[in-house]
Amino acid sequence: MKLDPLSLAAAQHRLTALDMVFQAQSGHPGGSLSAIEIVTLLYHEILRVDPTKPDDPDRDRFVLSKGHCTPALYPALADKGFFPKEDLKTFRAMHSYLSGHPERGYIPGVDMTTGSLGQGISAAVGMALAGKMDGKSYRVYTLLGDGELDEGQVWEAAMSAAKFRLDNLCAIVDVNGLQIDGPTADVMPIEPLDQKFEAFGWHVVKCDGHDFDALRAAFAQAAATADKPTVLLAQTVKGKGVSFMENNAGWHGKAPNEEQYRIARAELEAQLAAIEKEVG
Numbered sequence: 001m002k003l004d005p006l007s008l009a010a011a012q013h014r015l016t017a018l019d020m021v022f023q024a025q026s027g028h029p030g031g032s033l034s035a036i037e038i039v040t041l042l043y044h045e046i047l048r049v050d051p052t053k054p055d056d057p058d059r060d061r062f063v064l065s066k067g068h069c070t071p072a073l074y075p076a077l078a079d080k081g082f083f084p085k086e087d088l089k090t091f092r093a094m095h096s097y098l099s100g101h102p103e104r105g106y107i108p109g110v111d112m113t114t115g116s117l118g119q120g121i122s123a124a125v126g127m128a129l130a131g132k133m134d135g136k137s138y139r140v141y142t143l144l145g146d147g148e149l150d151e152g153q154v155w156e157a158a159m160s161a162a163k164f165r166l167d168n169l170c171a172i173v174d175v176n177g178l179q180i181d182g183p184t185a186d187v188m189p190i191e192p193l194d195q196k197f198e199a200f201g202w203h204v205v206k207c208d209g210h211d212f213d214a215l216r217a218a219f220a221q222a223a224a225t226a227d228k229p230t231v232l233l234a235q236t237v238k239g240k241g242v243s244f245m246e247n248n249a250g251w252h253g254k255a256p257n258e259e260q261y262r263i264a265r266a267e268l269e270a271q272l273a274a275i276e277k278e279v280g
Helices: 006-024 029-034 036-046 070-080 085-090 119-134 152-163 193-199 212-224 258-279
Strands: 061-064 140-145 169-175 203-208 230-235
Touching (some): 006 036, 036 212, 070 085, 193 203, 193 230
Parallel strands (some): 061 140
């Protein structure tokens, strides 16, 4: 099967995310690695944003509601040209502007400061509502974790989005089945997510969060949906790409030691080399 052209960028971002967390000796690798394809596609193809005009009032907006997953966001922003790639080495360093959670006003391209789970989607609803009231054509996208859906504020935001028929809003849930304390099914069962969001008045699309074509089709369906917001339930693997991190809740929020980093980097480098060979 022919590889998607964005597979190379995603593999590079995944490797960069690992480097960032290791160099900082802190961060959240698990949920960042699961979201790489989603964020890569957003910044390469979906979002109408221009790094030379980061405050363009007509730009699309993106809110990383699961704000701890900046190792997935920052490589994409740097790749897009919002700031130098060299600065990624300063992730979480003292006095660096690339903090562990995105901060509006400090990081070019960041539309909303996030970190306290549940608040990001609420801000995204406000942005979408403002767009409707101002007659703007921009769209708003927000990425949540499935563990984040335990927050009641998420569902208050969901009700508001449906009430105001925010068809310019697209939420993506990174459904990797794990959160900091273990499987979401054990910590606080949240399924069936499709029926829950439908009951709240949302259009629901289920897709493979690591398949670019599936994600493209899902985003296209969201853009074509009228009179209601859309949520993409993207099935993913936490820790995707690193064998000992995959489907392991223990890698929600810790950095690898030198030996673990060596093994993880070798695996990701091998994946990158295979993709480079395939795409020519």
